[in-house]
Amino acid sequence: MGSDTSKTCPVLKTRTLEDHSDDFSRLSENALRQYKLSIKQKYESEWSSLSDEQESLSALYNEPVIIQKNENGSFKNISVDRLLMSYGAMPVILQGDSGSGKSIIAQKIMLDWASETSRHLNVVFYLRCEELMCVSEEINLIELLSYSCSLTSDQISQMLQHSPEKVLFIIDGFDELRLTQAIFDMSAITDPLQKAPPEVILCSLLRRYLIPKSKLLVTTRTRNTLNKLLKGQPCFTEIMGFSEKKVETYFQKFFSKEYDCVRANETLLTACSIPVICWIISEMFRVGADVTSGLETITSIHVDFVSTLLEHHCQGLSQSVSTLLRSLGQLAERGMLEQQVLFDEKNVNEIISDPDGNPFLCRFLSKRRIRQETMFTFMYHSFQEFFTALYYVLLDEEESQRKVRELLHTVERGWALSCWSDRDFSMADVEVRQSKLLQPVILFLCGLCKKEWIPSFFEKHNMAVSVNIETQLKEWISTYSQRYQNEHMLFILHCLYELHEKSFIRKVLEKLVLIDLSNSPLKMTDCWVLKYCLQCCEHIRNLKLHVTSDNLKMLQPELSRCKELWLMMDHIPDDVVGLVSAAAEGKILNKLNIKKLDNHGKLSGYLSGISVSVRDGDITLSIGTSVSNSSVTELTVTSPHSLISTIDWVKSQREWAFNSYGYLSSGQHEVRLLTFLQSASGLKKVCLHDSLLTKTFASEIPSFIQACPSLIELSINVSGQLMLEYTQSMKTSLEKMGWTLIVFVCAHAGQFQCSLTNLVFVMEGEGEVLYRVDSWDLRLLDGLGQMQPAGPLYNIDCFNGSLSGLHFPHCEILSEENKDILAVAHFTGGNVETMKPLKVTETHVMTDIRDLSLFGLLKRKIFPSCPVIVQVILFLRPITARQRDSILDVHLLPWNVPLSKVQGQHKESTHITTSSKCSLIPGSEYSLRCEPEGSTVQPMTEKFECNFGPNYHPTFEVFVNFNTEEVRLSLSDKTEGKEVWVPRRIVFT
Numbered sequence: 001m002g003s004d005t006s007k008t009c010p011v012l013k014t015r016t017l018e019d020h021s022d023d024f025s026r027l028s029e030n031a032l033r034q035y036k037l038s039i040k041q042k043y044e045s046e047w048s049s050l051s052d053e054q055e056s057l058s059a060l061y062n063e064p065v066i067i068q069k070n071e072n073g074s075f076k077n078i079s080v081d082r083l084l085m086s087y088g089a090m091p092v093i094l095q096g097d098s099g100s101g102k103s104i105i106a107q108k109i110m111l112d113w114a115s116e117t118s119r120h121l122n123v124v125f126y127l128r129c130e131e132l133m134c135v136s137e138e139i140n141l142i143e144l145l146s147y148s149c150s151l152t153s154d155q156i157s158q159m160l161q162h163s164p165e166k167v168l169f170i171i172d173g174f175d176e177l178r179l180t181q182a183i184f185d186m187s188a189i190t191d192p193l194q195k196a197p198p199e200v201i202l203c204s205l206l207r208r209y210l211i212p213k214s215k216l217l218v219t220t221r222t223r224n225t226l227n228k229l230l231k232g233q234p235c236f237t238e239i240m241g242f243s244e245k246k247v248e249t250y251f252q253k254f255f256s257k258e259y260d261c262v263r264a265n266e267t268l269l270t271a272c273s274i275p276v277i278c279w280i281i282s283e284m285f286r287v288g289a290d291v292t293s294g295l296e297t298i299t300s301i302h303v304d305f306v307s308t309l310l311e312h313h314c315q316g317l318s319q320s321v322s323t324l325l326r327s328l329g330q331l332a333e334r335g336m337l338e339q340q341v342l343f344d345e346k347n348v349n350e351i352i353s354d355p356d357g358n359p360f361l362c363r364f365l366s367k368r369r370i371r372q373e374t375m376f377t378f379m380y381h382s383f384q385e386f387f388t389a390l391y392y393v394l395l396d397e398e399e400s401q402r403k404v405r406e407l408l409h410t411v412e413r414g415w416a417l418s419c420w421s422d423r424d425f426s427m428a429d430v431e432v433r434q435s436k437l438l439q440p441v442i443l444f445l446c447g448l449c450k451k452e453w454i455p456s457f458f459e460k461h462n463m464a465v466s467v468n469i470e471t472q473l474k475e476w477i478s479t480y481s482q483r484y485q486n487e488h489m490l491f492i493l494h495c496l497y498e499l500h501e502k503s504f505i506r507k508v509l510e511k512l513v514l515i516d517l518s519n520s521p522l523k524m525t526d527c528w529v530l531k532y533c534l535q536c537c538e539h540i541r542n543l544k545l546h547v548t549s550d551n552l553k554m555l556q557p558e559l560s561r562c563k564e565l566w567l568m569m570d571h572i573p574d575d576v577v578g579l580v581s582a583a584a585e586g587k588i589l590n591k592l593n594i595k596k597l598d599n600h601g602k603l604s605g606y607l608s609g610i611s612v613s614v615r616d617g618d619i620t621l622s623i624g625t626s627v628s629n630s631s632v633t634e635l636t637v638t639s640p641h642s643l644i645s646t647i648d649w650v651k652s653q654r655e656w657a658f659n660s661y662g663y664l665s666s667g668q669h670e671v672r673l674l675t676f677l678q679s680a681s682g683l684k685k686v687c688l689h690d691s692l693l694t695k696t697f698a699s700e701i702p703s704f705i706q707a708c709p710s711l712i713e714l715s716i717n718v719s720g721q722l723m724l725e726y727t728q729s730m731k732t733s734l735e736k737m738g739w740t741l742i743v744f745v746c747a748h749a750g751q752f753q754c755s756l757t758n759l760v761f762v763m764e765g766e767g768e769v770l771y772r773v774d775s776w777d778l779r780l781l782d783g784l785g786q787m788q789p790a791g792p793l794y795n796i797d798c799f800n801g802s803l804s805g806l807h808f809p810h811c812e813i814l815s816e817e818n819k820d821i822l823a824v825a826h827f828t829g830g831n832v833e834t835m836k837p838l839k840v841t842e843t844h845v846m847t848d849i850r851d852l853s854l855f856g857l858l859k860r861k862i863f864p865s866c867p868v869i870v871q872v873i874l875f876l877r878p879i880t881a882r883q884r885d886s887i888l889d890v891h892l893l894p895w896n897v898p899l900s901k902v903q904g905q906h907k908e909s910t911h912i913t914t915s916s917k918c919s920l921i922p923g924s925e926y927s928l929r930c931e932p933e934g935s936t937v938q939p940m941t942e943k944f945e946c947n948f949g950p951n952y953h954p955t956f957e958v959f960v961n962f963n964t965e966e967v968r969l970s971l972s973d974k975t976e977g978k979e980v981w982v983p984r985r986i987v988f989t
């Protein structure tokens with residue numbers, strides 16, 4: 001890297017800043033006016049169609065949808081006008097695929113500035129990376145800028161010094177920079193007069209070493225490398241393409257009659273959301289080509305377009321069509337491998353005869369001072385990608401296979417490296433980037449294998465196609481779809497779509513445990529591709545998507561083919577009700593999760609999430625909302641009807657809250673909800689999170705329970721200040737926020753059993769019992785000698801003082817030796833008293849009580865230990881994309897540990913119901929066996945201990961191949977090898 005600072009700029013060296021400000025206005029005004037004029041002239045006449053009709057940029061320009069992405073995955077739409085506003089010196093990244101219109105937007109910003117519609121910028125520099133890569137010598141920033149505009153070095157120097165915060169650099173086509181280790185190793189270039197290769201200068205701008213206060217807009221197809229080069233958090237935006245309305249506007253401008261045939265073909269209409277496809281189709285209209293059929297894939301659109309051009313613009317060529325296409329392919333491939341989009345005349349002439357008359361190449365006018373000779377480029381980058389793929393299929397079989405093998409290997413290697421690459425830019429990033437840029441070639445190769453349409457093109461031009469490529473591609477897709485179910489799944493779906501072979505798509509997708517497309521919001525074309533792929537399958541196991549509500553409409557009919565569906569959305573639209581009903585019916589879809597990504601802050605009235613799951617005929621609905629204080633409501637019902645009416649009700653509340661800016665006073669929302677729920681048929685369980693248990697709310701509970709005969713559980717997770725005031729009588733341990741209190745309501749005298757814990761309350765009269773399962777503090781047992789816990793610790797309180805007795809569930813198998821070992825422990829005021837039970841039945845220990853607080857069962861340690869009743873609890877861990885195995889957690893716990901308590905610690909996992917009862921001896925060792933062979937159990941053996949919390953870790957973990965749908969589990973005594981829990985079939989649903 002050179003650093004020729006001897007060639008100094010006199011203005012920079014000899015004057016002070018103050019001197020500049022006067023000069024600046026005088027000098028710059030004229031120069032800027034000239035500069036702006038040249039920009040306007042350029043963009044007024046730059047665009048010409050193939051038939052040489054001139055268009056101005058303003059006439060051609062159509063506003064695409066651009067989104068600005070937030071760190072939490074949420075996004076908002078942003079207009080081009082606002083793209084550069086209010087981010088200060090924070091760089092703005094504009095990402096988009098080939099042909100999405102990045103350069104057009106960059107040029108539109110230039111034109112707007114030149115037309116003085118944006119006044120917040122003094123000067124804008126447009127740096128096209130592909131052109132700068134033709135500069136072979138070292139260069140400083142000032143020279144580099146003067147190459148790209150009509151200003152002199154002196155004028156540029158002044159402008160950079162005068163108010164750098166009002167200078168905008170647009171770096172267009174970052175992917176064209178050939179980055180090497182030099183970027184990583186380079187020392188900071190901070191002086192605008194220091195020379196270096198152009199890519200190093202551009203990277204210094206990006207890294208904010210040069211003119212750090214300036215504004216920066218970078219356009220790129222890929223994001224990883226930029227992420228690493230940019231200091232701080234940039235503003236990320238992405239071009240999503242034209243909306244349907246804008247596609248119409250595009251065609252109405254020039255081809256209003258012909259637009260009807262685009263509108264009539266939904267596939268084509270969707271493809272036209274990609275701006276360059278709009279251009280291709282309008283060029284086909286221009287020459288009167290048939291666009292009514294065959295345009296199903298992006299490849300087929302390119303093939304048809306190439307065919308049309310060959311017909312209309314290549315009649316007098318000296319070469320045969322196949323020679324022409326091969327030579328274009330050779331040039332394209334060279335560029336793809338060497339990251340080159342501009343080719344000098346000499347090289348082009350060696351490969352292609354008469355490049356000037358070739359409609360697929362554009363001559364690059366050498367107005368610029370970078371190089372004097374003429375350059376050529378493909379009309380759009382997507383054609384360079386297409387011709388590379390075409391070249392591969394036209395080679396002889398052996399060569400073709402070799403090239404495709406290398407391509408697939410390079411792309412996969414980049415994928416593998418991207419999983420492991422360093423935080424800083426390194427050589428691995430060069431490969432990752434190259435892999436990303438080559439991906440579209442694979443896509444076109446898939447499209448060229450398509451059986452129905454493409455061959456006619458080859459037949460017409462008498463060209464043979466290598467058939468083995470198809471097998472290679474399919475094998476590659478099958479293998480890597482399994483490995484990359486997250487990062488590269490969208491690309492794989494696009495490949496499958498281009499292949500357009502239903503049976504193959506089904507074979508690939510039905511095997512996958514997870515299709516995770518939740519990284520980024522899907523574009524219209526992504527959704528179209530996904531829709532087609534889903535249509536090919538009978539069912540999909542687990543699909544995660546990030547979609548806009550508009551795109552959900554397109555996908556919705558197919559989504560009920562998923563067994564589990566996760567949606568991340570900008571807002572939850574009303575029509576998700578269709579999906580909710582499908583999930584509630586539970587035919588295929590039996591778990592639905594919809595989450596709203598928060599991009600508006602916590603505004604009252606938003607539905608923040610809906611989840612529905614079905615198990616054994618019970619439908620559980622969980623609704624998150626920020627209306628009032630209630631954030632999540634969980635219901636279990638038996639009829640889908642109740643589900644829909646509940647969602648409707650929540651939405652009506654939301655509207656009410658919105659329209660009236662209403663804020664329901666504490667507990668009022670819960671009261672309204674309970675009143676509404678009385679009409680929900682088949683209501684089994686209600687769980688309210690973050691509720692305020694006010695006096696009014698509490699007083700509504702008994703009548704609610706009376707009105708809902710099917711209700712078996714009402715659980716209220718209480719929080720908030722008012723709760724503290726109201727429950728002064730129970731102030732012990734209520735300070736902790738987020739308590740799980742089970743509000744146990746007894747409407748009259750009698751015995752009531754809590755279905756969650758099996759604890760029985762003996763009531764003298766009407767009353768409310770509040771209790772929770774607490775953790776033992778074993779230090780409290782220090783003075784009690786040979787006693788140990790024999791059940792959970794319960795923290796109990798009761799209003800109206802009507803609780804007179806308790807029956808504690810136990811897990812002992814009673815015999816002569818152990819019939820007297822149980823006692824009840826009562827903790828008051830830091831002391832513990834042990835009480836002899838009134839009676840011990842097979843299941844419960846009964847006692848009278850005088851006052852309330854902490855109670856638990858104790859048992860005397862005896863030798864040898866007696867067996868206890870144990871539950872085998874199974875949880876299937878959530879599947880992640882990188883996971884090769886399904887992981888099953890096996891817990892061995894005393895029978896009287898509440899399942900809900902264990903579930904609470906493993907919320908992410910799925911509980912698998914099984915006949916779980918067995919008897920084990922505390923202190924003995926057991927081993928777990930799992931079939932089929934090949935699954936792993938860890939540890940091999942484990943000692944069973946009676947664990948009553950606070951933590952419930954699995955006793956064993958079982959790893960089985962994720963394609964396994966069923967296993968057989970059994971538990972044996974280690975010393976005698978006797979089965980203590982005979983083999984059970986465990987189905988992973």
Ligand SMILES: Nc1ncnc2c1ncn2[C@@H]1O[C@H](COP(=O)(O)OP(=O)(O)OP(=O)(O)O)[C@@H](O)[C@H]1O
Pocket residue numbers: 060061062063064096097098099100101102103104105173221275276277279380381382
């Ligand atoms: N906003 C737009 N309005 C009208 N036409 C557009 C727009 N954006 C793109 N196009 C059409 O698509 C063509 C390709 O756009 P452009 O060259 O800007 O894409 P790009 O994203 O820079 O592609 P690449 O990454 O391949 O360089 C344009 O020449 C134009 O015909």
